[in-house]
Each structure stands twice: as C-alpha cells, then as structure tokens.
Amino acid sequence: MSTPGGxxxxxxALEAELHGVKRREAEYRVKMVKEFLDRGERNTFLHILxxxxxxxxxxxxEASADxxxxxxxxxxxxxxxxxxxxxxxxxxxPKGSWGMTAIKPAASAGPAPRPMVPGAPFTYYLxxxxxxxYRDQAFTLRGWAWPEDGRPVTAVRVDLDxxxxxxxxxxxxxxxxxxxxxxAHNPKPGFEITFETPAGRHxxxxxxxxxxxxxxxxxxxTIWCEPxxx
Amino acid sequence: xxxxxxQERWRTSRAPLGDRSNYKKVWEAQSEDGDVAAxxxxxxxxxxxxxxxxxxxxxxxxxxxxxxxxxxxxxxxCGIGRVGLPLSKExxxxxxxxxxxxxxxxxxxxxxxxxxxxxxxxxxxxxxxxPADSFDVVYCTIVFMHLLEWDRFRYVEExxxxxxPGGRCYVDNFTVDTETGWKIxxxxxxxxxxxxxxxxxxxxxxxxxxxxxxxxxxxxVKVHDLANGLxxxxxxxxxxxx
Numbered sequence: 001m002s003t004p005g006g007x008x009x010x011x012x013a014l015e016a017e018l019h020g021v022k023r024r025e026a027e028y029r030v031k032m033v034k035e036f037l038d039r040g041e042r043n044t045f046l047h048i049l050x051x052x053x054x055x056x057x058x059x060x061x062e063a064s065a066d067x068x069x070x071x072x073x074x075x076x077x078x079x080x081x082x083x084x085x086x087x088x089x090x091x092x093x094p095k096g097s098w099g100m101t102a103i104k105p106a107a108s109a110g111p112a113p114r115p116m117v118p119g120a121p122f123t124y125y126l127x128x129x130x131x132x133x134y135r136d137q138a139f140t141l142r143g144w145a146w147p148e149d150g151r152p153v154t155a156v157r158v159d160l161d162x163x164x165x166x167x168x169x170x171x172x173x174x175x176x177x178x179x180x181x182x183x184a185h186n187p188k189p190g191f192e193i194t195f196e197t198p199a200g201r202h203x204x205x206x207x208x209x210x211x212x213x214x215x216x217x218x219x220x221x222t223i224w225c226e227p228x229x230x
Numbered sequence: 231x232x233x234x235x236x237q238e239r240w241r242t243s244r245a246p247l248g249d250r251s252n253y254k255k256v257w258e259a260q261s262e263d264g265d266v267a268a269x270x271x272x273x274x275x276x277x278x279x280x281x282x283x284x285x286x287x288x289x290x291x292x293x294x295x296x297x298x299x300x301x302x303x304x305x306x307x308c309g310i311g312r313v314g315l316p317l318s319k320e321x322x323x324x325x326x327x328x329x330x331x332x333x334x335x336x337x338x339x340x341x342x343x344x345x346x347x348x349x350x351x352x353x354x355x356x357x358x359x360x361p362a363d364s365f366d367v368v369y370c371t372i373v374f375m376h377l378l379e380w381d382r383f384r385y386v387e388e389x390x391x392x393x394x395p396g397g398r399c400y401v402d403n404f405t406v407d408t409e410t411g412w413k414i415x416x417x418x419x420x421x422x423x424x425x426x427x428x429x430x431x432x433x434x435x436x437x438x439x440x441x442x443x444x445x446x447x448x449x450x451v452k453v454h455d456l457a458n459g460l461x462x463x464x465x466x467x468x469x470x471x472x
Binding site for chain 2: 131220
C-alpha cells in the first residue's frame with residue numbers, strides 16, 4: 001500500500017535492505033580481490049571467476065531451456081483452449097437432427113509415458129528422409145528394413161513422444177532384393193507410416209515388431225516441426 | 231565447322247569435372263561404414279579422440295564468434311555429429327545439416343541422448359530446406375576443403391540468408407602457408423594424377439574466404455589464423471539486412 005504522494009514504506013525498507021546487501025556483497029568481493037592480489041594469487045582468483053562464469057552460463061542455458069519448454073506448454077494449452085471453445089460453440093449451436101455430430105470427440109489427455117523400446121541392428125533405408133524441418137500437418141515415412149538376425153518384420157510403427165502410429169508393411173522393393181539378395185523372412189521389405197507432425201520438438205522412434213513378438217527400434221532421433229505460416 | 235561457331239561450342243560444351251561436385255554420391259559412399267564415416271569427416275574413429283577434437287572446434291568457435299547458451303546453431307556438413315554432440319550441451323538448439331543421409335544415420339545414433347538437436351538432410355548444395363532468419367550462429371568446419379569454390383560461396387550466401395540479423399558466421403579451411411596446411415597439401419600431392427579421389431582436400435587462401443563473406447553481405451569480416459594451422463573467416467549479418 002503506498003502513502004499519498006510517496007512510496008510504500010515497506011517497499012522503501014526492502015529497497016534499502018537490498019541496497020545494503022548489494023553494498024556488503026561488493027565490499028566483500030573487493031576485499032577478496034585485494035587479498036588474492038596481496039598474496040600474489042592473481043591466477044587463482046581468475047580461475048575462481050572463470051568457474052563462477054561457467055556456473056552462470058549453465059544457469060542461463062537451463063533457464064533458456066525451461067523457457068522453451070514453458071513456451072511449448074503454453075502453445076499446447078492455447079490449442080486445447082481453442083479446441084474446447086470450438087466444441088462449446090458447436091454445443092451451443094441450434095441443434096437440428098445432425099447437430100450433435102458436429103461436436104468433435106474431446107481430445108484425449110495424452111498418452112501415458114511408455115518405456116523406451118530397445119534398439120537392434122537393422123539393415124534399412126528411408127526413401128523419405130526423416131531428417132528435415134517438418135512443415136506440414138503430417139508426414140509419410142517410406143523405406144525398407146530387416147533385422148540383421150533375419151527374423152521377419154511383422155509390423156512397423158512410429159512412436160512420436162509416446163503416441164503410436166501404425167504403418168503398412170509388405171511393400172515390394174525389387175531393387176533392394178536385386179542388390180542384397182532375397183530375404184527369406186522379409187521377401188517384401190518395404191513399409192510406409194503416416195504420422196502427425198504437430199509444432200514443436202518431438203522424440204521420434206521408428207520401430208519394428210519382430211516375429212510377432214517383440215518391438216525393436218530401428219532408429220531414433222529428435223524431429224523439429226514448424227508448420228508453414230499461413 | 232566455322233570459327234565463328236567455336237565460341238558457342240566452347241560455351242555450351244560440358245566437360246565432366248569428375249564426381250567431386252556430386253557430393254551426395256561421394257559422401258553417401260563414405261558413410262556406408264561407421265568407422266569409415268568417422269575417419270572421412272574427422273580423421274579419427276574412437277569416441278575419445280572425436281570428443282577431444284570436437285572440444286577444440288568448440289574452443290575455436292568460442293574464441294572467434296562466441297557461443298551463447300541461448301543460441302540456435304546450424305552446422306553445415308555435420309557428418310556424424312562430431313561437434314554437435316558436445317556443442318548441443320552449450321546452446322539452446324543445435325541443427326546439423328548434411329548432404330549424406332548415411333552420415334545423418336550415424337549422427338542420429340550418436341545424438342540420441344540429446345533432445346535439443348535436429349538433423350536435416352540437404353538435397354543439394356545450399357540450405358533450401360531451412361527457413362530464412364532462423365539461426366544465431368551458422369558454422370562450417372572441415373568441409374570447405376572438400377568443396378569446389380563456387381559451392382563454398384553458395385554455402386556462405388545461404389548462411390547469410392538463414393541467419394537472423396546480427397547472427398554470426400564461421401567458415402574454415404586449411405591454407406598452404408602453414409605447416410599443417412602444407413602437410414595436408416602434400417598428402418594430396420602424393421596421389422597419382424588419375425587416382426585423385428573426388429573428396430581430395432583443396433586449400434583456401436585468406437583472401438578467398440574474406441571475399442566470400444564480404445560478397446555475401448556480412449559485416450565485421452575477420453580472418454583468423456587458428457592454433458591448429460587452419461584459417462577461419464567470420465562475419466556478422468547486419469542488423470538492417472533485408
């Protein structure tokens with residue numbers, strides 16, 4: 001609360017205290033520098049300063065990363081708000097016989113974290129490179145793969161931040177077979193998977209199911225999605 | 231044939247320049263084996279030496295253009311991610327670009343633990359895949375020696391485009407007037423004329439690198455003689471760049 005025509009006395013007191021703390025800190029550092037110089041330990045003092053600088057840089061880096069994470073969360077929250085508002089508008093609209101069908105199902109709360117699928121050595125190639133800036137709403141990954149232990153690939157999928165996108169297998173790759181020879185358990189090693197690419201950074205993993213039993217990661221990387229400005 | 235046609239015939243003739251400028255083919259071939267890939271882009275195969283040389287590169291970047299924890303950084307020709315792995319720990323986001331998808335496969339495996347990294351495959355010489363005004367730092371190290379001069383300049387021009395106003399650029403190469411540079415030159419000299427590989431190392435001069443940066447529009451252009459015998463040119467994109 002401020003006094004008429006003046007600063008709140010509590011604020012003034014806090015400012016004075018802060019000023020005092022800063023002054024004491026400065027005096028302490030001056031004294032420390034003098035002591036180091038008196039002892040002829042200039043380099044030791046520089047070393048300490050370098051350490052302090054490195055710690056500050058680390059803190060700044062962590063703060064920047066936190067800021068980015070927070071920004072993404074805000075963007076996600078904004079998208080959710082927009083989606084809910086659209087649902088609300090649709091619900092409030094006069095309902096004809098088809099009125100309710102206009103309401104989209106509520107977005108799921110998001111997949112629960114899934115344990116990371118272990119990797120395995122694969123011979124593979126991706127016709128549509130996953131190494132790109134993703135500019136559209138979705139992307140179709142096409143390629144071929146088989147495990148080096150020769151087991152059959154019985155399914156493929158993409159794991160994007162824990163959300164799974166199943167793909168299609170059994171696509172002919174005659175040029176691959178001509179080069180590497182026929183693969184007894186993977187005669188048609190081609191596959192394709194379409195997955196969504198919402199804005200932001202995502203953990204991407206291309207995974208294959210082997211012999212109908214276990215899933216193994218073919219490759220994983222981080223992808224960056226930044227839709228074109230409209 | 232008339233003499234007057236000669237000028238036209240000479241202008242339109244297409245003499246093959248070997249595979250040197252077919253960078254995708256050359257570097258996909260180098261990337262087929264993980265160790266060969268590491269050797270081709272870094273001269274070493276063991277992780278400890280890769281880490282050590284990467285630290286050296288990061289020190290060079292810090293001493294010439296500076297690295298800030300809030301920087302979004304692009305490497306042109308990142309190969310297996312030798313520099314990106316440690317550098318991503320010191321910046322906000324590191325983007326590695328390379329013309330070889332095979333190299334990027336190795337890089338993806340090495341960078342799997344680094345969430346603030348992105349890999350981008352380049353279709354050809356240039357950075358068409360990347361948006362303008364997006365990066366604080368663009369650097370290209372141990373790459374120019376494998377490129378023809380026009381392609382070196384193309385990457386400098388493209389670095390200018392993708393940098394934000396005020397962004398910093400770093401490129402390097404070896405030069406023949408240092409002991410290290412002369413050693414690299416003599417290693418290439420030892421090849422038989424008809425056995426020279428497409429990726430053979432070719433030097434730059436200080437004037438060449440400086441000219442590329444000045445012509446591309448950079449300001450505050452400097453050429454540095456580095457401790458490891460390389461030369462580097464650095465510049466800053468003007469704040470008022472269009």
